[in-house]
Amino acid sequence: MSATLLKCTDLCVRFAVKDGCVHAVENLTFEIHRGECVGIVGESGSGKTQSVLAIMGLLPRNGTSTGNVVYKGQSILNASRQVMNKIRGESMCMIFQDAMAGLTPFMQIGDQLCEVLIEHQGLNRADARDRAIEVLEIVQFPQPKRRFSMYPHELSGGMRQRIMIALALLCRPQLIFADEPTTALDITIQAQILEFMKGLQKHIETSIVMITHDLGVAANLCDRIIVMYAGRMVESGSVKDIFFRPQHPYTQALLRATPRLDADPDEDIPLIPGRPPNLQELPVGCAFTERCDQAQKRCMAERPELSQKFDDHLAACFVEQTK
Ligand SMILES: Nc1ncnc2c1ncn2[C@@H]1O[C@H](COP(=O)(O)OP(=O)(O)O)[C@@H](O)[C@H]1O
Numbered sequence: 394m395s396a397t398l399l400k401c402t403d404l405c406v407r408f409a410v411k412d413g414c415v416h417a418v419e420n421l422t423f424e425i426h427r428g429e430c431v432g433i434v435g436e437s438g439s440g441k442t443q444s445v446l447a448i449m450g451l452l453p454r455n456g457t458s459t460g461n462v463v464y465k466g467q468s469i470l471n472a473s474r475q476v477m478n479k480i481r482g483e484s485m486c487m488i489f490q491d492a493m494a495g496l497t498p499f500m501q502i503g504d505q506l507c508e509v510l511i512e513h514q515g516l517n518r519a520d521a522r523d524r525a526i527e528v529l530e531i532v533q534f535p536q537p538k539r540r541f542s543m544y545p546h547e548l549s550g551g552m553r554q555r556i557m558i559a560l561a562l563l564c565r566p567q568l569i570f571a572d573e574p575t576t577a578l579d580i581t582i583q584a585q586i587l588e589f590m591k592g593l594q595k596h597i598e599t600s601i602v603m604i605t606h607d608l609g610v611a612a613n614l615c616d617r618i619i620v621m622y623a624g625r626m627v628e629s630g631s632v633k634d635i636f637f638r639p640q641h642p643y644t645q646a647l648l649r650a651t652p653r654l655d656a657d658p659d660e661d662i663p664l665i666p667g668r669p670p671n672l673q674e675l676p677v678g679c680a681f682t683e684r685c686d687q688a689q690k691r692c693m694a695e696r697p698e699l700s701q702k703f704d705d706h707l708a709a710c711f712v713e714q715t716k
Pocket residue numbers: 408409410415417435436437438439440441442443444453454455456672
């Protein structure tokens with residue numbers, strides 16, 4: 394069995410808007426191996442969500458994707474709805490940032506869980522109910538039997554997110570895309586859910602792609618990290634190297650902007666000065682130049698390609714770091 398589960402090559406996502414074209418994702422290339430957890434980090438608007446939606450075949454209507462995505466040996470980018478439905482129902486799933494968005498508001502949670510099992514796995518109603526309750530227990534959803542006929546709005550944010558995770562787990566997925574799964578939750582529940590996902594990844598051989606703007610979350614959970622800026626991958630490497638030997642000034646700036654656990658909570662978190670570029674008019678050179686504290690003349694005129702800095706570590710920057 395190949396260790397590569399998903400291989401994404403030169404993925405580009407464009408959106409047609411009334412005054413032009415948004416270049417949301419440009420030439421994104423990466424692999425996900427079986428059983429590993431990869432973090433995709435970057436500020437809001439850097440193309441994290443749209444990359445995953447393109448892979449899953451769920452882009453908004455005005456979006457188009459090009460490139461090549463191979464999942465378990467099968468080319469799936471822009472595959473038919475029938476093919477994608479099968480893959481999404483059986484082995485690849487997504488946990489959304491906003492649990493409400495992934496749940497049907499007027500349907501009891503138990504029915505939502507059972508429906509997936511009946512439709513995709515051909516279970517009968519009684520077996521579906523047993524399996525759904527079992528999965529709710531796995532995600533530590535309190536009193537699943539009693540709450541089976543509740544509606545999403547009757548549950549707290551943390552409980553709704555657990556339902557989302559349960560929904561994702563029903564198909565015993567091989568690949569989970571978790572898109573900022575805990576951002577909307579308070580810090581204690583966030584920790585519980587992340588802890589749970591960590592356990593999950595260890596116990597069943599699931600690969601997780603964790604999308605987050607929080608490097609702390611990625612550090613906790615991931616084996617490797619991909620850093621995105623303005624629709625491109627600007628750096629990728631092991632968690633350790635990203636944290637201790639970041640090669641891209643943007644990654645360095647993100648790390649400085651990440652609050653430390655031992656930081657004084659009243660102290661202001663330093664933000665990265667400036668704003669990302671307009672994705673409709675990307676500069677010819679490096680998109681980070683304007684905000685970069687190490688920019689050279691060349692960076693304005695020419696775009697740095699990703700290159701190997703050491704081992705498996707890639708970065709798209711002309712500046713050679715000393716460590
Ligand atoms: N339907 C759309 N039409 C036009 N632009 C879009 C659409 N959806 C997303 N975008 C743009 O694509 C860029 C990347 O978005 P996204 O992948 O959601 O970022 P994030 O990294 O925060 O997840 C953003 O600039 C966003 O405004």
